[in-house]
Amino acid sequence: MTTTLEARNLHASQGLVEVLHGVDLRLSAGHWTSVVGPNGAGKSTLLKALAGLLPSTGQLLLDERPLAGYSGRERGRRIAWLGQNEAAADDLSVYDVVMLGRLPHRAWLAAPGAADHAAVEEALRATHALAWSARPLARLSGGERQRVLLARALAVQAPVLLMDEPLANLDPPHQADWLAMARALARAGRTVVSVLHELPAALQADALVIVERGRIVHHGATGDAATHRALEAVFARRVAVHSVAGQWITIPR
Ligand SMILES: Nc1ncnc2c1ncn2[C@@H]1O[C@H](COP(=O)(O)OP(=O)(O)OP(=O)(O)O)[C@@H](O)[C@H]1O
Numbered sequence: 001m002t003t004t005l006e007a008r009n010l011h012a013s014q015g016l017v018e019v020l021h022g023v024d025l026r027l028s029a030g031h032w033t034s035v036v037g038p039n040g041a042g043k044s045t046l047l048k049a050l051a052g053l054l055p056s057t058g059q060l061l062l063d064e065r066p067l068a069g070y071s072g073r074e075r076g077r078r079i080a081w082l083g084q085n086e087a088a089a090d091d092l093s094v095y096d097v098v099m100l101g102r103l104p105h106r107a108w109l110a111a112p113g114a115a116d117h118a119a120v121e122e123a124l125r126a127t128h129a130l131a132w133s134a135r136p137l138a139r140l141s142g143g144e145r146q147r148v149l150l151a152r153a154l155a156v157q158a159p160v161l162l163m164d165e166p167l168a169n170l171d172p173p174h175q176a177d178w179l180a181m182a183r184a185l186a187r188a189g190r191t192v193v194s195v196l197h198e199l200p201a202a203l204q205a206d207a208l209v210i211v212e213r214g215r216i217v218h219h220g221a222t223g224d225a226a227t228h229r230a231l232e233a234v235f236a237r238r239v240a241v242h243s244v245a246g247q248w249i250t251i252p253r
Pocket residue numbers: 014015016017019037038039040041042043044045046
């Protein structure tokens with residue numbers, strides 16, 4: 001897989017207000033990129049625009065072809081999406097919610113096939129949610145629900161995975177599982193993008209995109225000193241980047 005997702009001079013609005021003011025970004029296969037920045041900077045807007053879920057101007061290219069030229073199903077097979085505080089069909093069972101991730105792979109009204117069931121089971125196993133298969137989504141805790149919605153995104157088996165605050169509500173072991181999974185997906189050739197407020201987690205990605213007031217102010221490797229200085233600057237130097245036990249972390253100050 002060599003999927004790239006690219007934005008050129010991307011402008012996007014929320015309601016009547018322009019939020020993204022001309023973003024240029026190229027995201028390559030085999031890389032995990034974290035998007036960080038202050039509240040209201042435009043991170044979720046950027047992710048939604050990249051998924052083609054918001055009206056935008058400029059160019060959006062998937063594998064060098066305009067995203068708008070793909071059919072809805074084709075786009076759904078290629079870009080998996082995990083939204084922030086996502087509304088979901090609460091009456092459905094966990095299994096059926098995750099099966100929704102297979103819709104772009106199935107013919108209209110066709111029953112799920114063996115590959116669909118296998119993808120759903122694999123995704124439920126990866127998020128340790130298989131035991132709840134028959135339970136309605138509405139009866140899960142916040143963290144359990146998040147893991148099911150993550151499983152739905154994984155079940156798509158898309159080359160591009162866009163996730164907005166995937167760690168929300170997850171306890172530390174499941175956060176660690178998610179970090180290992182994001183790394184493994186990127187190593188397997190996927191294009192992985194996550195909006196994260198947890199900066200130590202974000203610093204485990206391959207690259208950081210730093211957003212401020214609707215613009216990308218820095219895009220660089222997570223190990224680069226310039227990236228660390230840009231991260232400290234965007235948060236008004238209220239965090240400091242340090243290396244602890246071979247990992248980059250941030251300390252509040
Ligand atoms: N549906 C909407 N209608 C109008 N304005 C919106 C809407 N959604 C977001 N905005 C505004 O767009 C701007 C960017 O919002 P966005 O959600 O992209 O920020 P963010 O960086 O993801 O923030 P956070 O870290 O708080 O989640 C904010 O000023 C926000 O108030």
